[in-house]
Amino acid sequence: MLDSLLRILALTRKELLAVLKDKRSRLSLLIPPVVQALIFGYAATYDLNHVTYAALDQDHSAASRQLLAAVDGSGVFERVADLQRTSDIATYIDARRALLVLQINQDFERQLLSGRGADLQVIADGRNSNTAGTAIGYVGSVVEQFNAAWGGDHGWTPPPVQLVTRAWYNPNLETRWFMIPGMIGTLTLIQTMMLTAMSVAREREQGTFDQLLVTPFRPYEIMAGKALPSMLVGTIQATGVLLVAQLWFRIPFAGSYLTLYAGLMLFLLAAVGIGLLLSSVAATMQQAMLYSMLLIMPFSLLSGLTTPLSSMPEWLQYLTAINPLRYAIDITRRVYLEGTGLDLLLPDLWPLGLLAALTLSGASWMFRHRMQ
Amino acid sequence: MRSLAHAKLRRIRALVWKETHQVLRDPSSIAIGVILPLILILLFGYGLSLDVKNVPIAVVVEQPTAEAMELVASLQLSPYFKPRLLRVMAPAQELLLAHAVDGIVRIPADFSRHVGAGDAQVQLIVHGGDANRARIIQGYVQGALGAWSARQAAQGQQAAVVPVSVQTRLWFNEADNSSYFLVPGLVVLVMTLIGGLLTAMVMAREWERGTLEALLVTPVRSDEILLGKTLPYFLLALIGFSLCVLSARFLFHVPLRGALWVLLSASTLYVLVALGIGLLISSWVKNQLVASQLTMLVTFMPAFMLSGFLFDLRSTPIVVQAISYALPARYYVALLQTVFLAGDVWSVIVPNTLALAAMAAALALGSRLAMRKTLE
Numbered sequence: 221m222l223d224s225l226l227r228i229l230a231l232t233r234k235e236l237l238a239v240l241k242d243k244r245s246r247l248s249l250l251i252p253p254v255v256q257a258l259i260f261g262y263a264a265t266y267d268l269n270h271v272t273y274a275a276l277d278q279d280h281s282a283a284s285r286q287l288l289a290a291v292d293g294s295g296v297f298e299r300v301a302d303l304q305r306t307s308d309i310a311t312y313i314d315a316r317r318a319l320l321v322l323q324i325n326q327d328f329e330r331q332l333l334s335g336r337g338a339d340l341q342v343i344a345d346g347r348n349s350n351t352a353g354t355a356i357g358y359v360g361s362v363v364e365q366f367n368a369a370w371g372g373d374h375g376w377t378p379p380p381v382q383l384v385t386r387a388w389y390n391p392n393l394e395t396r397w398f399m400i401p402g403m404i405g406t407l408t409l410i411q412t413m414m415l416t417a418m419s420v421a422r423e424r425e426q427g428t429f430d431q432l433l434v435t436p437f438r439p440y441e442i443m444a445g446k447a448l449p450s451m452l453v454g455t456i457q458a459t460g461v462l463l464v465a466q467l468w469f470r471i472p473f474a475g476s477y478l479t480l481y482a483g484l485m486l487f488l489l490a491a492v493g494i495g496l497l498l499s500s501v502a503a504t505m506q507q508a509m510l511y512s513m514l515l516i517m518p519f520s521l522l523s524g525l526t527t528p529l530s531s532m533p534e535w536l537q538y539l540t541a542i543n544p545l546r547y548a549i550d551i552t553r554r555v556y557l558e559g560t561g562l563d564l565l566l567p568d569l570w571p572l573g574l575l576a577a578l579t580l581s582g583a584s585w586m587f588r589h590r591m592q
Numbered sequence: 593m594r595s596l597a598h599a600k601l602r603r604i605r606a607l608v609w610k611e612t613h614q615v616l617r618d619p620s621s622i623a624i625g626v627i628l629p630l631i632l633i634l635l636f637g638y639g640l641s642l643d644v645k646n647v648p649i650a651v652v653v654e655q656p657t658a659e660a661m662e663l664v665a666s667l668q669l670s671p672y673f674k675p676r677l678l679r680v681m682a683p684a685q686e687l688l689l690a691h692a693v694d695g696i697v698r699i700p701a702d703f704s705r706h707v708g709a710g711d712a713q714v715q716l717i718v719h720g721g722d723a724n725r726a727r728i729i730q731g732y733v734q735g736a737l738g739a740w741s742a743r744q745a746a747q748g749q750q751a752a753v754v755p756v757s758v759q760t761r762l763w764f765n766e767a768d769n770s771s772y773f774l775v776p777g778l779v780v781l782v783m784t785l786i787g788g789l790l791t792a793m794v795m796a797r798e799w800e801r802g803t804l805e806a807l808l809v810t811p812v813r814s815d816e817i818l819l820g821k822t823l824p825y826f827l828l829a830l831i832g833f834s835l836c837v838l839s840a841r842f843l844f845h846v847p848l849r850g851a852l853w854v855l856l857s858a859s860t861l862y863v864l865v866a867l868g869i870g871l872l873i874s875s876w877v878k879n880q881l882v883a884s885q886l887t888m889l890v891t892f893m894p895a896f897m898l899s900g901f902l903f904d905l906r907s908t909p910i911v912v913q914a915i916s917y918a919l920p921a922r923y924y925v926a927l928l929q930t931v932f933l934a935g936d937v938w939s940v941i942v943p944n945t946l947a948l949a950a951m952a953a954a955l956a957l958g959s960r961l962a963m964r965k966t967l968e
Binding site (some may be wrong): 244245248252256259260263264265266267268269270271273287313314315316319326332335336337338339340341342343344345348349350351352353354356357358359360363367370371374376377378379381382383384385386387388389390391393394395397398410411414418422462482505506507509510513514516517518520521522526527528530531532533536553554557558571 | 609620623624628630631632635636638639640642643644647688689690692707710711712713714715716717718719720721722723724725726727730731732733734737740741753754755756757758759760761762763764766768769770771772774776785789793797840865880881882885886888892893896897898900902903904905906907908909911912915916929930933934935937940941960
């Protein structure tokens with residue numbers, strides 16, 4: 221038992237040396253996740269803070285100016301032009317010079333003063349319909365405030381029902397809070413899985429794997445020796461991203477580190493298991509690389525990081541059951557933002573455990589099989 | 593002079609011939625170039641969607657009065673919600689905690705009384721984790737509420753006129769279908785990766801095996817090698833691209849409103865750029881393992897995150913915007929979204945195409961230099 225442990229440790233040490241002794245490969249493992257977390261942390265947000273719009277004010281009244289001033293004053297909108305004709309709308313939208321055109325018709329003020337209610341026409345560039353929808357939502361809330369102010373000044377009866385919204389765990393509805401914790405798993409998956417798949421494939425291609433097989437090492441010891449270094453690298457990478465989230469983006473951490481790392485360990489174990497399984501199937505490094513890429517891309521895109529799982533067709537939702545990242549993202553987000561405990565995370569934890577058990581035993585079977 | 597050009601052409605042809613044979617014999621490049629794009633575009637085309645439908649929500653009706661039940665009906669009629677009726681708040685909160693519902697609509701006990709007085713409130717609690725989704729849900733609840741007030745007004749209850757109401761028109765995508773912009777973006781993502789991977793793996797493999805050095809001592813010049821090596825992969829990538837476009841058009845029903853030749857020429861340029869990235873990386877690192885990891889790092893995630901395909905770049909800090917200008921994917925996303933959805937808008941097409949052309953030229957030059965340097 222102790223011998224076995226010592227052998228695993230020796231192999232782990234050798235693997236770590238192989239990965240970390242070269243400065244370039246050392247940096248290539250530690251720097252990318254942190255840099256990516258920094259850049260993508262800023263880029264990956266559905267929130268808008270700079271919406272370009274053009275105004276087409278055909279009323280030229282005090283009321284229309286007041287409304288447009290409210291839009292300008294919200295801090296999110298930038299007026300890039302004052303249009304004169306309706307034919308100008310297409311010019312600005314088509315050329316992407318404005319995301320929105322706000323059109324106010326001629327009798328805007330007259331209708332407002334007569335108490336009938338007026339329209340604000342919003343024309344949006346739907347080439348990215350999600351961005352357009354968010355921007356329209358912002359216009360809606362500016363108009364709502366305008367309505368309250370105007371209605372109060374001019375004796376309108378307020379709308380019979382008001383919707384009061386409260387968002388749990390993310391009061392200002394910042395998408396960054398949602399994205400960055402999700403990246404902890406995403407940014408570690410690529411290199412953890414590849415590192416594992418490659419380390420075995422490289423030995424096999426160079427013929428050193430056969431040498432390893434004639435040593436006193438048992439197959440599971442070889443596997444553990446290959447799995448531990450990758451998990452260690454993954455843990456360090458995840459910690460790097462976690463630090464960026466907390467120290468740089470200042471997203472408050474609500475949960476317990478113990479729970480988070482427990483979840484991450486299971487995730488890394490599953491990721492490493494998949495990597496080992498791939499490398500036991502692949503004959504060459506190139507094949508191992510190809511297989512892991514074939515998995516990594518769908519894993520990272522179909523994980524719920526950027527688009528919700530629930531919007532997928534049902535057959536695809538079932539297919540994502542084999543995606544360890546899907547569970548990791550759910551775990552990191554919930555532990556990070558909501559402080560969820562292990563008991564509520566069970567629906568994520570057991571599939572990860574099952575994945576790890578299946579892939580690891582599959583890989584070990586393949587290794588043994590090859591030996592005979 | 594003529595015989596010189598002729599010899600050059602012959603050498604290139606021989607190289608192309610040899611490389612084509614290699615491609616045909618090695619199924620892995622066909623797998624990367626043709627099968628992988630098809631699989632990816634299918635998986636992602638179906639899998640990526642921001643459309644919110646059938647959101648499970650809990651509706652807490654503390655007092656089932658006529659007005660309250662009408663509001664519930666209005667939520668039930670909405671295609672966006674799958675409401676679950678409850679009488680008290682506590683179990684609803686538990687459902688929200690367990691992520692069994694995405695929001696709670698609470699209609700308070702005194703709702704009807706306050707509707708009469710004109711100051712009623714409906715409470716919405718959303719799960720703020722996914723803020724984008726939360727915002728969309730909020731919009732839909734507001735919409736259901738609006739439909740309810742309109743019906744109340746029609747029944748002669750209190751008029752629901754607000755001073756200014758917003759009328760929206762979403763150009764290029766009237767139905768607000770998120771796959772209209774996601775699928776063209778996916779074409780970019782897939783082509784970036786495929787182009788880069790094809791050349792990165794192949795050239796790095798030749799460096800590793802030393803066959804490129806062997807080639808360099810022959811009369812073949814380095815630019816001829818580059819051309820001869822790139823051409824077969826270029827054709828392979830074009831096949832992959834055509835499959836992506838065909839599935840976008842006919843499987844995901846994204847309209848193609850611009851001219852086909854514009855789409856093709858822009859894409860040809862982009863495939864060149866993507867291949868160039870792979871070439872440059874591989875002649876720089878000369879190691880399959882590092883080259884493909886590097887390609888993955890500089891193509892896939894940046895094209896995903898920084899190209900404007902999903903996230904609006906105008907809202908990112910200047911530094912991030914500056915980085916995005918260095919990425920070819922940004923220009924190609926703008927091109928594809930415009931050519932697919934808006935049509936031939938030259939003020940978008942011309943500058944972005946020029947940027948891609950400049951990048952292709954710079955990459956060609958760069959890989960030639962990198963290749964020549966290694967000769968010394």
